[in-house]
Amino acid sequence: MKQLRIDPFGWIDEQRARRDRAGLTRALRPRASDEALLDLAGNDYLGLARHPRVTSAAAEAARRWGAGATGSRLVTGSTELHTELETALAAFCGAEAALVFSSGYAANLAALTALGGRETLIVSDAGNHASLIDGCRLSRSEVEIVAHADPGAVRKALIGHPARALVVTDSVFSVDGDAAPLDRLAAVCRTHGAALLVDDAHGFGVLGAGGRGAPHAAGLAGAPDVVVTVTLSKSLGSQGGAVLGPARVIEHLVSTARTFIFDTGLAPAAAGAALEALTLLHGEPLRAARVREVAEALWERLTAAGLRATRPDAAVVSVPAPSPRAAVAWAAACRTAGLSVGCFRPPSVPDGVSRLRLTARADLTDAQLGYAAHTIASTAPPGAREPHAP
Numbered sequence: 358m359k360q361l362r363i364d365p366f367g368w369i370d371e372q373r374a375r376r377d378r379a380g381l382t383r384a385l386r387p388r389a390s391d392e393a394l395l396d397l398a399g400n401d402y403l404g405l406a407r408h409p410r411v412t413s414a415a416a417e418a419a420r421r422w423g424a425g426a427t428g429s430r431l432v433t434g435s436t437e438l439h440t441e442l443e444t445a446l447a448a449f450c451g452a453e454a455a456l457v458f459s460s461g462y463a464a465n466l467a468a469l470t471a472l473g474g475r476e477t478l479i480v481s482d483a484g485n486h487a488s489l490i491d492g493c494r495l496s497r498s499e500v501e502i503v504a505h506a507d508p509g510a511v512r513k514a515l516i517g518h519p520a521r522a523l524v525v526t527d528s529v530f531s532v533d534g535d536a537a538p539l540d541r542l543a544a545v546c547r548t549h550g551a552a553l554l555v556d557d558a559h560g561f562g563v564l565g566a567g568g569r570g571a572p573h574a575a576g577l578a579g580a581p582d583v584v585v586t587v588t589l590s591k592s593l594g595s596q597g598g599a600v601l602g603p604a605r606v607i608e609h610l611v612s613t614a615r616t617f618i619f620d621t622g623l624a625p626a627a628a629g630a631a632l633e634a635l636t637l638l639h640g641e642p643l644r645a646a647r648v649r650e651v652a653e654a655l656w657e658r659l660t661a662a663g664l665r666a667t668r669p670d671a672a673v674v675s676v677p678a679p680s681p682r683a684a685v686a687w688a689a690a691c692r693t694a695g696l697s698v699g700c701f702r703p704p705s706v707p708d709g710v711s712r713l714r715l716t717a718r719a720d721l722t723d724a725q726l727g728y729a730a731h732t733i734a735s736t737a738p739p740g741a742r743e744p745h746a747p
Contacts, residue, residue: 380682381702394697397715397729402672403562403644404720405634406594415595418629426622431611434622442632443599449635450561450569451578452585452601456610459623461558461588461598462488466495467614468554468586468600469525473498478522480514480551482506482537484530484707489556493525505530508541515549522551528571529559532706532714534652534673536560539575546582553583562592563649563671567642571671589627592645593634596627644719648672651726652717658730663742674715675701676733679740684711690736696729 376382388394405411418438426434439457447455458464465488473479473496481493484505493500503510511524524546526537539555546553560571569578570585577583584602589595600610610617638644652669659666659676667675678684681702688700691713699714706712713733721729 380680380685392697394692394695395725395729396697396718398697398699400559400591400716401594401718402592402648402716403568403594403634403638404718405592405637408594408634408637410637411594411630411634414633415626415630419624419626422625422629424626425624428621429619430617430622436622436625436628438625438628438632439622442628442635445632445635446587446599447601449639450585450587450601451573453579454604454607455599455601456607456617457589457623457628458598458600458617459620460596461556461586461590462491463616463620464586464588464598464600465489465556466492467610467616468584469493469496469498469523470616471610471614472496472523472552472554472584472606475499476520478514478518478520480511480522480524482526482530484532485525485527486531486556486558487705489525489527498523506535506537508538508545511542512545512549515545515551518549522546522549523554524551525554526556527559528555528557529564529671529673531559531673532701532708532712533667533675534559534669534671535667536564536571536670539571539577543575543577543580543583551582553577554586555583556586558586558588558591558598559671559673561587562638563645565645568592568638568645589631589634592638593631595631595634597623597631648717648719651719651721654723654726655715655717655730658727659733662730662734662737664734664737665741669717672717674717676713676715676741678711678713679738681711683738683740684713687713687736687738687741691732694732694736696732698733 428434443455443457469492477498479493479498479500483502501514529536555572557570562568564571565573572585581603586600589597652672656666656668656674665677684700688698691698701714702711703709
């Protein structure tokens with residue numbers, strides 16, 4: 358029988374061509390260990406990723422426990438170090454218990470799939486992170502997407518729904534850096550008997566007393582109807598994620614969450630680094646206040662230059678660009694000038710608006726802040742400024 362000569366991956370070339378035409382092609386850009394760029398693209402909010410105590414703790418954990426966890430958490434992947442980190446996270450954030458995962462993404466998938474199901478309605482904010490969106494899809498729940506940061510829309514979704522319900526939101530939305538109205542969302546949930554799941558990836562270490570997070574700031578720490586997920590790869594400068602909440606929820610995840618049961622445990626080096634970073638944050642609570650000050654100052658300088666930047670509620674400052682190609686060119690111009698900035702384009706942005714995404718850091722000096730604002734403003738493309746701006 359004659360075989361047809363069909364390229365089974367020919368469709369990939371067609372999709373690549375469409376991405377090229379739209380200015381949406383992405384490429385990896387490996388950085389050197391001694392890269393001289395000023396970094397406003399990464400999420401090292403507190404400047405702890407290279408802190409000597411944090412890197413030394415990572416090295417010591419690797420020497421003591423080995424390079425990897427060697428297995429899933431339920432087999433050989435749980436060490437005394439993991440337990441110590443979980444205890445410290447729960448105590449710091451005011452939660453009853455915590456469970457550490459290999460990433461914040463895995464933590465979100467675990468929480469949603471274990472707490473969702475065919476009997477559950479999940480009400481999800483339209484601006485939620487991709488990990489929450491994927492968790493909703495994998496949960497096999499009925500999912501209703503509601504308007505961004507709108508407790509009234511959440512209330513309408515919950516009215517008349519007799520089954521169990523879970524409301525899901527970022528605490529600080531990763532694209533624009535705006536904060537969710539957690540206190541009002543919690544009130545709506547309690548009126549209708551729903552649980553609240555908060556992804557505090559961009560609030561933990563930045564908001565709340567000493568960086569204890571947005572739920573803590575909203576008076577929700579330790580609440581019996583609230584579950585919080587955090588990442589260890591932003592404010593703590595390490596790797597991994599965690600779910601915090603009532604002990605019975607954490608016990609349920611241990612027995613049912615597939616990204617916990619079947620994934621290799623967090624590497625000891627990452628656990629050791631995160632634990633030391635948390636210790637540092639506990640001893641130096643002003644780091645959290647400083648990163649908020651830096652973000653506000655950056656926004657003030659950019660808007661003074663006429664740019665349409667969004668006012669930050671935490672560490673993220675978003676600056677809209679007129680098109681995907683303009684955003685890429687703008688980021689490239691900043692890089693040529695010695696500044697690394699985030700460049701977000703569809704489908705990474707839920708509103709379809711390309712932008713530069715800037716992340717404040719607690720360890721930025723005033724001189725570095727001024728340089729960054731000047732570089733962004735001086736390389737801005739036509740259409741990035743407010744009308745009549747200089």
